[in-house]
Amino acid sequence: MMGAEDPKSVEDIEIRLLLEALFLTYHYDFRDYAMASVKRRLRQARQALGFATISAMQERVLHDPSLLPKLLGYLTVQVSEMFRDPTFFRAIREKVVPHLRTYPSLKVWIAGCSGGEELYSMVILFREEGLEERTLFYATDINAQALEVAEAGIYALDRMQLFTENHRMSGGKSSLSDYYQAAYGRASFDKSLRRNVVFSDHSLVTDAVFAEMHLISCRNVLIYFDRDLQDRALRLFEASMVRKGFLGLGAKESLRFSALAGSFEELSREDKLYQKRGG
Incomplete structure (x- = not known):
């Protein structure tokens, strides 16, 4: 029985x-x-x-x-915030930007951009560092609704206090309020922040390389993948990157036990910032 x-x-x-x-x-x-x-x-x-x-x-x-x-x-839900983990963005300013200044043009990929908070953080950082004009940003996600939110660039006004403090702690060189207009309980980010942005549907699971990047930021996405899928995504990033390109991961993510660990050098272990090896 x-x-x-x-x-x-x-x-x-x-x-x-x-x-x-x-x-x-x-x-x-x-x-x-x-x-x-x-x-x-x-x-x-x-x-x-x-x-x-x-x-x-x-x-x-x-x-x-x-x-x-x-x-x-x-x-695909991801809770994000602008300049999340401010020391990560400070490390971008201090350890990555000096290298990026040596290129006449740049490509940056925000993989798994969700509602766009990470994207706008990076564009603002690049504007403050004088790199925005020479940079093309790719913002990708598999969720079409998330991409619509990202492209609109409108967030609840009560989130701005946290975003502003994160921006300040990241080494921000201006006031975050310079980049948005507040009305009816919402903060609408300036359209000029999107002028060099390509929003696109892209799956780290099934899609292929589509450009050669100088910086890839994929934070708090890999933690939802199993080990084989993590390695698949990391191989995609490695293949999508210029020699000596940079990779940023989330606070709970790491390359240490990945099959791709040997392809990157740790630029900042605490901030999960890596640089592709040359050769």
């Missing part, structure tokens, strides 16, 4: 079937994301969207594409 059904194992099967369905139907590949994170996010989505089971949610998303953006919002 079979024992009682284990709800956890059924849920695991449901999740794997849903991830396979998303890949086969919509070409979004979350199959190698860290399972604990995926499970937590799908449980949140199921409850918030009003489904009794993961299977019921799968049935709906297969037949109703309008549900996809809502589901992606849970699978």
